[in-house]
Amino acid sequence: MAYNDKVLDHYENPRNVGSFDKNDDNVGTGMVGAPACGDVMKLQIKVGDDGVINDAKFKTFGCGSAIASSSLVTEWIKGKSLDDALTIKNKDIAEELALPPVKIHCSVLAEDAIKQAITDYKKKQ
Amino acid sequence: MKLPIYMDNQATTPVDPRVLELMIPWFTEKFGNPASSSHSFGWEADTAVKKARKQVADLIGADPKEIIFTSGATESDNIAILGVANFHKERGNHIITLVSEHKAVLDSCRFLESEGFDVTYLPVQDNGLIDLDLLVNAFTDKTILVTVMAANNEIGVIQPLAQIGALCRERKVYFHTDAAQGVGKYPIDVNKMNIDLLSISGHKFYAPKGVGALYVRRRPRVRLKPVMFGGGHERGIRSGTLPTPLLVGLGAACEIAAQDMESDNRRILALRERMRQGILGQLSDVVVNGDLEQRLAGNLNISFNYVEGESLMMAIKDVAVSSGSACTSASLEPSYVLRALGVNEEMAHTSIRFGLGRFSTEEEVDFVVKTIVKAVNKLREMSPLWEMAQEGINMDDIEWAAH
Numbered sequence: 001m002a003y004n005d006k007v008l009d010h011y012e013n014p015r016n017v018g019s020f021d022k023n024d025d026n027v028g029t030g031m032v033g034a035p036a037c038g039d040v041m042k043l044q045i046k047v048g049d050d051g052v053i054n055d056a057k058f059k060t061f062g063c064g065s066a067i068a069s070s071s072l073v074t075e076w077i078k079g080k081s082l083d084d085a086l087t088i089k090n091k092d093i094a095e096e097l098a099l100p101p102v103k104i105h106c107s108v109l110a111e112d113a114i115k116q117a118i119t120d121y122k123k124k125q
Numbered sequence: 126m127k128l129p130i131y132m133d134n135q136a137t138t139p140v141d142p143r144v145l146e147l148m149i150p151w152f153t154e155k156f157g158n159p160a161s162s163s164h165s166f167g168w169e170a171d172t173a174v175k176k177a178r179k180q181v182a183d184l185i186g187a188d189p190k191e192i193i194f195t196s197g198a199t200e201s202d203n204i205a206i207l208g209v210a211n212f213h214k215e216r217g218n219h220i221i222t223l224v225s226e227h228k229a230v231l232d233s234c235r236f237l238e239s240e241g242f243d244v245t246y247l248p249v250q251d252n253g254l255i256d257l258d259l260l261v262n263a264f265t266d267k268t269i270l271v272t273v274m275a276a277n278n279e280i281g282v283i284q285p286l287a288q289i290g291a292l293c294r295e296r297k298v299y300f301h302t303d304a305a306q307g308v309g310k311y312p313i314d315v316n317k318m319n320i321d322l323l324s325i326s327g328h329k330f331y332a333p334k335g336v337g338a339l340y341v342r343r344r345p346r347v348r349l350k351p352v353m354f355g356g357g358h359e360r361g362i363r364s365g366t367l368p369t370p371l372l373v374g375l376g377a378a379c380e381i382a383a384q385d386m387e388s389d390n391r392r393i394l395a396l397r398e399r400m401r402q403g404i405l406g407q408l409s410d411v412v413v414n415g416d417l418e419q420r421l422a423g424n425l426n427i428s429f430n431y432v433e434g435e436s437l438m439m440a441i442k443d444v445a446v447s448s449g450s451a452c453t454s455a456s457l458e459p460s461y462v463l464r465a466l467g468v469n470e471e472m473a474h475t476s477i478r479f480g481l482g483r484f485s486t487e488e489e490v491d492f493v494v495k496t497i498v499k500a501v502n503k504l505r506e507m508s509p510l511w512e513m514a515q516e517g518i519n520m521d522d523i524e525w526a527a528h
């Protein structure tokens with residue numbers, strides 16, 4: 001399968017790979033997907049006292065589109081308030097990366113990962 | 126060394142230049158129809174076809190009269206399975222095959238099920254090999270055909286054809302083998318192995334694509350109904366004008382395969398072992414899928430735990446391989462062959478098939494090993510599963526969301 005340039009760019013130069021301490025109260029962790037399905041995304045946000053996401057990190061097991069989707073959302077959510085981050089929809093991700101129909105599930109996972117990370121953060125507060 | 130490197134020789138092989146050279150005149154100067162018996166154009170083409178028929182027959186220990194030329198193994202499988210089933214359906218309606226067969230066999234069987242046949246899909250052992258006891262128990266008095274592949278296209282494991290053939294012969298049940306991956310790669314003898322029908326694909330052993338053959342035993346005679354109708358070529362079993370240049374290529378490839386089999390195999394096996402040891406020596410948590418002994422010299426199928434196969438293929442884009450993860454298909458289902466070995470879905474998603482061949486070199490193998498090791502290490506750094514494994518978390522203890 002031929003990949004779109006934006007997917008390739010994120011895949012080859014993934015932004016914000018890594019992990020935060022998941023026990024840190026300022027950190028929210030989302031882990032979505034399943035190994036059996038071939039996709040697992042872990043997305044972490046670090047939220048400042050002003051309620052703004054000031055850092056984000058990801059690790060992904062999955063195809064190039066899954067890696068690119070998670071890399072892209074770490075860029076997008078940085079500097080956003082939690083409410084603004086929640087407005088990111090899978091359609092936006094799929095459009096930005098020009099994902100073909102068989103890869104749409106990657107963008108769905110990335111959206112879910114944001115939601116889960118935010119839910120996890122809120123639970124800790 | 127030229128990039129990209131081709132390491133997908135179970136998908137297809139290049140035409141051997143020696144084969145191509147022999148084919149060329151048959152496209153332009155000697156273009157006659159081998160069925161034209163009224164002039165020399167036809168006669169010379171017919172002579173070439175006869176020679177090719179003998180070359181194919183010789184490679185598998187058959188008589189030239191037992192060779193039916195086809196467009197490839199898919200067609201041969203269809204003719205063999207549907208043809209035997211349709212001819213013998215009064216006698217019995219039961220067929221035995223393996224879950225790990227190629228789709229050309231499985232879907233022919235599925236079609237027959239819709240026509241009222243019973244098909245037993247035998248499971249395979251963890252190493253990919255048939256369990257002969259299960260086969261023995263699967264026979265019924267309605268069984269008319271057993272179809273078991275010679276070598277598997279994904280994991281390269283070689284089934285014990287001689288033993289299967291003997292069991293079938295004792296019971297007077299026809300034995301068909303899809304030998305697309307086997308013919309030309311290791312010795313196959315239709316008489317010693319009691320094979321009644323055998324499918325051959327040219328493009329798997331350095332002949333062109335779009336040509337193949339079906340061996341159909343004459344003594345004791347295997348009778349089948351044709352699935353296509355026309356001019357009555359190939360004993361009425363496969364009508365259609367014979368493609369002389371392709372057949373010249375197929376014949377030449379058979380002769381070369383017979384000649385070079387031992388030396389090719391020795392060299393390719395050494396390369397494969399160099400590759401296997403190179404990878405296993407530098408990476409933890411990698412597993413070779415399928416039996417290592419009963420295996421094509423040129424096949425290596427490896428699961429790289431915690432790294433998804435498609436992303437790995439992207440990371441090694443200078444190396445042409447294929448993945449056991451079918452994540453590109455709408456189904457998200459990983460390889461049914463790996464699943465049949467009991468490889469769990471997660472591991473199946475992490476598998477890569479390396480197919481070495483006649484034109485693979487040591488330099489290429491070393492490059493591939495280096496590239497793979499680097500890519501796996503990089504992707505593991507990015508993998509949440511690898512991170513969890515390093516923390517000692519058991520993946521099975523986690524409740525993952527459903528598909």
Ligand SMILES: Cc1ncc(COP(=O)(O)O)c(C=O)c1O
Binds near residue numbers: 199278306325326336
């Ligand atoms: C085991 C097996 N059977 C059948 C086929 C189909 O062969 P062909 O491409 O000649 O139709 C292949 C190759 O794809 C194969 O590996």
